Amino acid sequence: MPRTTRQELARTGQVSLDSEFFSPIPQGYQKGKTKYCFVVGTVMSGLGKGIFSSCLAKLLQDKGLKVAPIKLEGYLNIDSGTLNPYRHGEVFVLDDGMECDMDLGTYERMLDQDLSKANFATSGQIFSSVLHKERHGEYLGRDVQMIPHVTGEVKLRLRQLALDSNTDVVFVEIGGTVGDLENAYFIEAIRQMAYEEGPGSSCFVALTYIIEPPTLGEQKSKAAQLGIRQLMELGVQPDIIACRATHPVDEKARQKISMYSNVPMERVVSLPDSASIYMIPAMLREAGLDFEVIRLLHIEDRIDLGYERRAWGRWCDFTDRIGAATHTVTIAICGKYTAVRDSYASLIHALEHAGIWLGCNVKIEWVETSTITDKNLPSRLQAADGLIVPGGFGTRGAEGKIAALRFARTQGLPCLGICFGFQMAVVEFARNVCGLAGANSTEIDPNCQDPLIDLLPQQGQIDRLGGTMRLGGKDIELKANTMAWELFGRASSVRMRFRHRYEVHPRYIQVLEDNGLVFSGKAPGEQIMQILELPDHPFFMATQAHPCLTSRPMRPNPMFVGLVAAAMQRRYPDQGLPDPVTATQQLQKLWQVPAIR
Numbered sequence: 034m035p036r037t038t039r040q041e042l043a044r045t046g047q048v049s050l051d052s053e054f055f056s057p058i059p060q061g062y063q064k065g066k067t068k069y070c071f072v073v074g075t076v077m078s079g080l081g082k083g084i085f086s087s088c089l090a091k092l093l094q095d096k097g098l099k100v101a102p103i104k105l106e107g108y109l110n111i112d113s114g115t116l117n118p119y120r121h122g123e124v125f126v127l128d129d130g131m132e133c134d135m136d137l138g139t140y141e142r143m144l145d146q147d148l149s150k151a152n153f154a155t156s157g158q159i160f161s162s163v164l165h166k167e168r169h170g171e172y173l174g175r176d177v178q179m180i181p182h183v184t185g186e187v188k189l190r191l192r193q194l195a196l197d198s199n200t201d202v203v204f205v206e207i208g209g210t211v212g213d214l215e216n217a218y219f220i221e222a223i224r225q226m227a228y229e230e231g232p233g234s235s236c237f238v239a240l241t242y243i244i245e246p247p248t249l250g251e252q253k254s255k256a257a258q259l260g261i262r263q264l265m266e267l268g269v270q271p272d273i274i275a276c277r278a279t280h281p282v283d284e285k286a287r288q289k290i291s292m293y294s295n296v297p298m299e300r301v302v303s304l305p306d307s308a309s310i311y312m313i314p315a316m317l318r319e320a321g322l323d324f325e326v327i328r329l330l331h332i333e334d335r336i337d338l339g340y341e342r343r344a345w346g347r348w349c350d351f352t353d354r355i356g357a358a359t360h361t362v363t364i365a366i367c368g369k370y371t372a373v374r375d376s377y378a379s380l381i382h383a384l385e386h387a388g389i390w391l392g393c394n395v396k397i398e399w400v401e402t403s404t405i406t407d408k409n410l411p412s413r414l415q416a417a418d419g420l421i422v423p424g425g426f427g428t429r430g431a432e433g434k435i436a437a438l439r440f441a442r443t444q445g446l447p448c449l450g451i452c453f454g455f456q457m458a459v460v461e462f463a464r465n466v467c468g469l470a471g472a473n474s475t476e477i478d479p480n481c482q483d484p485l486i487d488l489l490p491q492q493g494q495i496d497r498l499g500g501t502m503r504l505g506g507k508d509i510e511l512k513a514n515t516m517a518w519e520l521f522g523r524a525s526s527v528r529m530r531f532r533h534r535y536e537v538h539p540r541y542i543q544v545l546e547d548n549g550l551v552f553s554g555k556a557p558g559e560q561i562m563q564i565l566e567l568p569d570h571p572f573f574m575a576t577q578a579h580p581c582l583t584s585r586p587m588r589p590n591p592m593f594v595g596l597v598a599a600a601m602q603r604r605y606p607d608q609g610l611p612d613p614v615t616a617t618q619q620l621q622k623l624w625q626v627p628a629i630r
């Protein structure tokens with residue numbers, strides 16, 4: 034679609050430019066219809082702003098309100114696609130193909146809502162849009178400045194999201210901390226926005242951190258006070274202060290913060306560490322934060338308490354299961370970045386979701402594949418009741434993954450291969466069952482004798498890295514009477530998310546199938562293989578997609594339910610536990626919503 038310039042938008046009346054102070058308003062935008070809740074962090078990053086903001090948004094959503102989150106990131110990358118997961122956590126892929134921060138995963142899971150690129154903005158996007166407009170003469174002869182043009186661009190994004198998503202409340206989370214140079218203009222933009230939208234239109238939440246030096250044995254609030262002072266110096270008066278701490282924050286510390294920041298005590302809340310993020314909505318609800326926000330935004334007349342009773346009851350049925358597990362299994366994750374858990378965040382969540390519904394504690398054992406050999410493999414996987422070979426890039430650890438997949442296939446160990454794991458499962462099968470000793474992926478060995486896994490045709494001409502993979506949500510056509518078809522409720526297709534450059538070379542499909550490999554999912558109308566399984570194995574499934582990205586607490590992805598159920602059967606063989614298909618079918622009734630997506 035050709036890009037619409039702002040001048041064109043102005044000409045057609047879609048953006049108003051009638052102000053001396055540049056502040057474009059999208060056409061059709063009604064002030065006061067959508068309210069804004071701005072969430073910022075002080076003292077330090079990593080306080081869980083995304084978790085907090087998504088839980089608060091969930092409480093409002095449960096009252097029948099329409100909510101939309103947006104994360105504003107200070108970095109200059111256009112998206113998260115080129116970031117190293119080892120440093121920044123996993124790259125989360127949205128249905129429209131946007132590669133974004135892992136916090137978007139938190140929002141999708143908590144709100145059970147598919148997000149899009151409109152919910153994620155980086156400084157890179159903001160600046161490139163401003164520069165594009167400058168080159169097209171859209172600033173009408175003015176010198177282009179951080180204020181008002183860059184801040185104007187931020188406000189335009191927020192209002193456009195409000196308008197397009199037709200929401201009651203937009204939750205705006207600003208990455209990093211107040212005081213970071215790169216996000217100072219975000220804070221200025223939200224300050225202006227609250228002023229322009231008028232009283233009762235916005236509320237500001239500051240997350241802060243209460244230090245507990247072990248040598249003192251008491252909570253100290255000075256750093257928190259200074260952090261909030263810094264925010265106030267930027268012209269933002271917080272309405273709510275959420276005090277993160279290891280333990281519940283005592284009254285004394287809260288009183289000091291309250292006095293220092295002009296925020297009444299009932300809006301200075303304690304937010305201690307929680308064993309499960311799914312318990313945090315209850316924590317915020319008990320503190321009364323949901324109604325504080327509703328009062329601050331004057332939307333008491335928009336909520337539906339009957340709806341909330343039902344939604345909350347359903348949520349509590351789910352959280353009651355947390356910590357009530359009767360069984361425990363160990364799943365080995367054979368990967369490369371195993372030192373940093375954040376690089377597998379969605380995977381960990383997907384296993385947790387499946388475990389909660391099956392009444393099973395899922396212990397994760399991280400297996401670094403670059404040190405795996407055929408010899409040490411049995412001892413490394415000794416405790417495992419199931420195995421996951423997750424997504425990955427490059428050569429390091431690939432042979433170890435192949436060895437682990439061989440072990441799982443030959444030992445009847447339940448196994449799920451994801452993306453790169455799917456590709457390695459194909460290579461392993463080709464080598465050890467089909468007798469193609471030279472089988473490999475051209476990502477690993479460009480000159481291998483049998484390129485079972487090769488570049489997708491459309492990847493051949495690509496000369497840059499960012500945003501060029503096969504990305505986003507795609508339909509998978511399921512083959513009837515297969516395990517995948519059963520797990521997904523006998524649906525003819527299922528939608529999952531993708532992020533890859535390589536695929537199974539169509540030339541080898543026949544030989545793989547002749548030797549017993551079943552491709553149970555394919556791209557509709559294309560020769561792209563997307564799910565495989567082995568019929569004579571308790572559970573051996575792999576997919577080119579990333580099923581973890583669409584697993585939601587109340588609707589776990591059936592592939593993970595299948596894996597954990599099979600692992601439970603293996604660990605407790607005498608208990609008559611249900612097989613993967615039966616277990617999934619039993620749960621699908623409880624989820625009360627289609628198991629798809």
Ligand code: GLN
Nearest residue numbers: 424425452453533534535
């Ligand atoms: N490296 C593989 C590819 O590009 C797999 C990618 C992944 O696991 N996300 O196809």
